[in-house]
Amino acid sequence: xxxxxxxxxxxxxxxxxxxxxxxxxxxxxxxxxxxxxxxxxxxxxxxxxxxxxxxxxxxxxxxxxxxxxxxxxxxxxxxxxxxxxxxxxxxxxxxxxxxxxxxxxxxxxxxxxxxxxxxxxxxxxxxxxxxxxxxxxxxxxxxxxxxxxxxxxxxxxxxxxxxxxxxxxxxxxxxxxxxxxxxxxxxxxxxxxxxxxxxxxxxxxxxxxxxxxxxxxxxxxxxxxxxxxxxxxxxxxxxxxxxxxxxxxxxxxxxxxxxxxxxxxxxxxxxxxxxxxxxxxxxxxxxx
Amino acid sequence: xxxxxxxxxxxxxxxxxxxxxxxxxxxxxxxxxxxxxxxxxxxxxxxxxxxxxxxxxxxxxxxxxxxxxxxxxxxxxxxxxxxxxxxxxxxxxxxxxxxxxxxxxxxxxxxxxxxxxxxxxxxxxxxxxxxxxxxxxxxxxxxxxxxxxxxxxxxxxxxxxxxxxxxxxxxxxxxxxxxxxxxxxxxxxxxxxxxxxxxxxxxxxxxxxxxxxxxxxxxxxxxxxxxxxxxxxxxxxxxxxxxxxxxxxxxxxxxxxxxxxxxxxxxxxxxxxxxxx
Numbered sequence: 001x002x003x004x005x006x007x008x009x010x011x012x013x014x015x016x017x018x019x020x021x022x023x024x025x026x027x028x029x030x031x032x033x034x035x036x037x038x039x040x041x042x043x044x045x046x047x048x049x050x051x052x053x054x055x056x057x058x059x060x061x062x063x064x065x066x067x068x069x070x071x072x073x074x075x076x077x078x079x080x081x082x083x084x085x086x087x088x089x090x091x092x093x094x095x096x097x098x099x100x101x102x103x104x105x106x107x108x109x110x111x112x113x114x115x116x117x118x119x120x121x122x123x124x125x126x127x128x129x130x131x132x133x134x135x136x137x138x139x140x141x142x143x144x145x146x147x148x149x150x151x152x153x154x155x156x157x158x159x160x161x162x163x164x165x166x167x168x169x170x171x172x173x174x175x176x177x178x179x180x181x182x183x184x185x186x187x188x189x190x191x192x193x194x195x196x197x198x199x200x201x202x203x204x205x206x207x208x209x210x211x212x213x214x215x216x217x218x219x220x221x222x223x224x225x226x227x228x229x230x231x232x233x234x235x236x237x238x239x240x241x242x243x244x245x246x247x248x249x250x251x252x253x254x255x256x257x258x259x260x261x262x263x264x265x266x267x268x269x270x271x272x273x274x275x276x277x278x279x280x281x282x283x284x285x286x287x288x
Numbered sequence: 289x290x291x292x293x294x295x296x297x298x299x300x301x302x303x304x305x306x307x308x309x310x311x312x313x314x315x316x317x318x319x320x321x322x323x324x325x326x327x328x329x330x331x332x333x334x335x336x337x338x339x340x341x342x343x344x345x346x347x348x349x350x351x352x353x354x355x356x357x358x359x360x361x362x363x364x365x366x367x368x369x370x371x372x373x374x375x376x377x378x379x380x381x382x383x384x385x386x387x388x389x390x391x392x393x394x395x396x397x398x399x400x401x402x403x404x405x406x407x408x409x410x411x412x413x414x415x416x417x418x419x420x421x422x423x424x425x426x427x428x429x430x431x432x433x434x435x436x437x438x439x440x441x442x443x444x445x446x447x448x449x450x451x452x453x454x455x456x457x458x459x460x461x462x463x464x465x466x467x468x469x470x471x472x473x474x475x476x477x478x479x480x481x482x483x484x485x486x487x488x489x490x491x492x493x494x495x496x497x498x499x500x501x502x503x504x505x506x507x508x509x510x511x512x513x514x515x516x517x518x519x520x521x522x523x524x525x526x527x528x529x530x531x532x533x534x535x536x537x538x539x540x541x542x543x544x545x546x547x548x549x550x551x552x553x554x555x556x557x558x559x560x561x562x563x564x565x
Binding site for chain 2: 038039040156157159160162163165166167168169170173174175177221222223226
């Protein structure tokens, strides 16, 4: 496997681009995913990811297959949906999850309709499922910049964000930073989803956030360790998925996600902290 | 009379003036007047539904008054330990990390935890009889140990006014005694402390001051005299239940069986009829 990977990335420039892009997406998304998973926002963020589509579609209609236009369009529409869902749940009796479901179904339908105005099935396919092998120099630069900046921003809001999630009423007593941290976090999630959708498509973008973080929980407990393990698993899935996709001649985006799913299933069984074996066939308990 | 109030406010940490607090227009406590002296240790007693939590939330600034006002004369911070914590145990946080959050005012968003801060955390853990460097997760702790952790975090906040809402509820005697030592230590350090609780023996033996609340402040004075079973029995009859169709309050100070003279009640020492049981 290692030998195959090395020769795959050594021989083909487009594979190196795809790898660099996927690694950037994994490293930027994994820490955000840890917070989403711990906060039980996995499915809500999935809905936000679908809301990227109409914006990406408008960007595509106006500027063609331009990564920048589609990124900006996607960020705008996903932000609008995320904030609208929050607003409606505050103003009416309906809870946020129901509103997100309604809004994301609408977004998905609208997005597909908009893209099909151009009648190019190849483009629709690559927007939905990604075109990681087609990332150019400028696209790569964009993905790497998004990942780097969001890591720095997340480091800046890390402490208030953790407290806002763990003990919000305590944080409110000592600081007003909780709301700000939460809002910045949502912006980071949307921007990174838009970035991930360039590599893996809008339908699978959320995988880069949720899969590695959910997998990490089976191995470690603290937030810091979860971030480290999630980044590692995200990167490993990228390497394995891309290599397999080249040799088996299957689409790269889904291959990366499948690799992540396999890591998840293995960890579900063998995870040293919360895995099924550790839980149901535990080692003998300690004396104290 | 005016003179007395202004002189008094110099020594009072908190002056409460005709305070009414509640939810959805229904008062939970109303028309409370009292002075909490700086450095005093006060037990807040009263039956369930007397409005103890509401009053503490008002003092902590979590609840805006319907009428009246709270004047705080202490320059420093107010720290409040609610009865029901709001901690999400799904977020993995170790004992040490949770206690370190008490240092927020010192380290804020960006500063690191240095050698000095580590020592402060270790000292706080030791004061509540926990081991420094404790890496257990909050979700794995017993109720008593969690309460010790919350006390240690409270210590690091270094507040001047400390409000504790039923902190000894569902913890055993040993934990209560250890935590009470911490409360006494705060008192000795000159902090103003108000603790709501139900154990009258504890109030009489360990607290200098007590306030008896039954939606109104019935009396406020030396704990040994106020915290009696008879007083609490009578207070129980005063907790008028929630009335969906309650009329607008026409404040009448006179309540049967208590404090005949409303001025006496407001002055901080209650009517003699409540003493000497």
